[in-house]
Amino acid sequence: MSEDLAGAPCDVVLPCLDEAEALPWVLGRLPEGYRALVVDNGSRDGSPEIATRLGATVVRASQRGYGAACHAGLLAATAPLVAVMDADASLDPQQLPTLLAPLRAGTADLVVGARRLVSRDAQPWSLRLANVEVARRVRRRTGVDLRDVGPMRAALRLPLLALGLEDRRSGYPVETVVRAADAGWRVLGQEVDYLPRRGRSKVTGTPLGAWRAVRDMSAVLAR
Template sequence: MTVDVILPCLDEEAALPWVLERMPAGYRAIVVDNGSTDRTAEVARAWGGTLVTEPRRGFGAACHAGLLAARADLVCFMDADASLDPAQLPAVTEPVRRGVADLVLGARQPRSAGAWPWHARLGNLVLARRLRRRTGADLHDLGPMRAARRAALVDLGLTDRRFGYPLEMVLRAAAAGWRIDEVEVDYLPRSGRSKVTGTVRGTLRAIADMRRVMAEHSQTPDAS
């Protein structure tokens, strides 16, 4: 079975070779170039990735463009900055493949002191706690490595095109009665500086997007 792996990219030419060469057999990389000014597109082609161009800027825009371009029954998402190891994708996809989960998130486990800045980790902990209360799913991380069935994801009708896309996916999946699970994955120091978690400003921007999505998709009163 082929699995399509969606890699939203903005200026990731340095990290892409490592990411693409570690794709497991049967996993096909879909590199979504979201307005890069470096050689991301050329590197993606040179290393065997399927290139998709999404001119509308936004993390969710890139993710959704990759989803619509995918053709495999099973799809994965992951960051393309070398902070996540593609070799661990089979562990994330396996519960979906076996039919015991509908959406699986990779719960990040930092493998070095600098892999996860304090401000980003704190924001993630708060968000995960609210998600557990809101959805009932035993989640500890809004993990960027995740797996689900492509057709089911398309049917969720995701609309956010910014940093709220991953959160909206979980909220809509929970509302639809999906079985949501997580497995631990390594979290490594990324290649280059993060556009989001690398700065307090970027983290705050992502948190603002996610708060908006949480409010728009409110299911039950938030007890926090």
């Protein structure tokens, strides 16, 4: 294990749009040494106030879009390590140490959470099919053996900033993998539990939303 990273803190970027119902559970399960950066992307349900009351650092992202929120959080982060995960309680912060273990050991440069559904209710069939297709395209484009390009991932902060990610919509996770692979990074998939989200999905909760997300990701792969 790298001595420099063995005990290094990690900033956790949590893109947030109306996640008042989920935030208490998510923030309450952050392990010691992991600081929450809740990136508000225009919430109207009091999410920023709830996050502040629970001790999180709130970052405002004026530009709408998943990638815009991730980028704002990355710019606000200061820890050597940074992780990104959804704030809707579909992912368990208690699994962050396992996700980051390859980074701390120096055996990976980017770790991507591969979602393992704990129940069929965790994800609609339309999105499951879309994820399989996106992962197939990413494997073909990069040669990286990933079965899922999910919303939970971790890397060293400064190298991640240096990748110069440009997508500000749903293509951001795919662009992260593509640019990392093109830069010669060691990209590793790590299984993580995927739970039924709390509250309504604002992005991929409908077939139309799933189609838009796949469109954004496909545009990244086509560049």
